[in-house]
Amino acid sequence: MIGLSHNALWVLVSMLMLGTAAGLVGCFAYWKRQSLMSDALAHAALPGVVIGYAILGFKSLPVMLLGAAASALAGALAVSWIRSSSRVKEDTAMGIILSVFFGLGIMLLAIVNRMPGGGQSGLNSFIFGQAAAMVRQDMRLMAAVAAVVLLVVLASFKEWKLYLFDPAFARGLGLSGRLMEAAWLALLVVVIVIGIQAVGVILMAALLIIPAVSARYWTNGFGRMLALAALFGGGAGVAGTCVSTLGDGWPTGPFIVIAAAGIFLLSLVFGARKGLLVRAMQRRAQVRSLQARTIRREGEALP
């Protein structure tokens, strides 16, 4: 355990920021019905990371993240190209891109790891995530970018709500669909890119999807759903990171996902709006009142 050293504090703050940003953007993905897109793009980021490392020959997070952003965007373009130029549907296109890009990334990783000095590159931590592998500068970069995402979402909250609920009407009011589409893709790629070092490309999508889905069980307001998803994402990020530091070299990603899944299970059962418990109680109340009415009627029918 890193205790409460200065470094540990930085790790926790940056994970909190990352989880918050991922929760917000995950809500957009949820209502755009593109949760799978976040998974495809996270996997598609891997080749870019490895190429970024191979070009420089040493580890530089900004360059690797630029590479990740470039290859994630290439993945997104490939998905939309496959969809528009063939009969292949979007989910299939995402499946293709996800596996092909990830395969390519693993292949490049194997090559780079055999290069002199490649074994110590720490590139493997991008697969399952290793928050402990981050240096102070990395965390600052991560926290700053996450803060920008947060500000963008807060400032244009109203526009996102309109665009996600009724894009055709939004365009009628002069809100450019192309601009919103580009902004959405930019937000998604940025969150994925800053998250892959700590959470890993394989599990990054979980941090985007699970908090949003969990939040849906608690509220019927879009603003509150965003706030809750941010809270859940931040909480899962911090909790998972804390647990992963208990063991030496434990990956961070799986623990974050397990923490998020725990929040989801609680929401599924106890959620105030759509939770199983509330539904069961409502149903039981309905059945009881029906029974009461039937008994009364039968009582009246008796001579």
Next chain:
Amino acid sequence: METMRDAGGMESLRADGPAAARQASGAEPVRLADGPAAARQASGTVAMRQSAGSATARRAGGPEPVLQVCGLHAAYRRNKVLEDVTFEVMPGTLTAIVGPNGAGKSTLLKTMLDLHPRLGGEVRFFGTAYRYAKLRVGYVPQRGSVDWDFPTDALDVVLMGLYGRIGWLRRPGRRHRELALGALAKMGMAEYAKRQISELSGGQQQRVFLARALAQDADLYLLDEPLAGVDAATERAIMEMLQTLRAAGKTVMVVHHDLQTVEDWFDHVLLLNRTVIAHGPTASVFTPETVARAYGGWLRRKEPVTG
């Protein structure tokens, strides 16, 4: 904002509009009634004559058409849906767009609003391209086009109609909330303002959409099947609202499915089946002959395919 003030200026022009407009367009069904084949073939020439006619009206100081569609073509992948659609709509009219399934009614609205790519042709709103007249055009999409499970309440949806006026990146204020509430009240939905939209019935959802369009305060309304699957009370509430709008000098076009009620509610009819079959005042254009041409022609053309 410029366009909004501009809209105010148009009101005075429109005050004496409707009657003149109805007369002006009343001339064209007579030409169209020549015969089905002739009408279909001549749709291009009719367009020219029409625009020539409206040019005369303009010179005479009459109202300008709010909507001009000329030679509009559109397709879905391999199927051509709209062919050479040409018509003009005058201010202060309430028009039903009628035609069989697959006639391209919804596509017509979407293509006019740049929501569907057009293969050719021109569309002018208030004498200009759609992108310059957006705020003056209120579009009410089909109810099924959005996900009603979206976490928001009725008032919030109506507020969206005001977003153009509130300005981007700004928060709606109390004044906007009151405007939205007023629009909801006009549709008889004031008590449902805080109701979750997924908990509203189909008719109530449709009323919320109408209230949102009202809040937008447009000059031309385009509604895609607002009466589909709603009960009689909602139908009455919606149609009375549309008639109030027309009385206020606004122009309304409605994709409509129920041939029985066309004559009750609409003063103009646009019969559509890929192309304009007939267009003009209901009394003179909505005849068994034109309806049969719009619907029957379709069935005949379908026969060889279905067997």
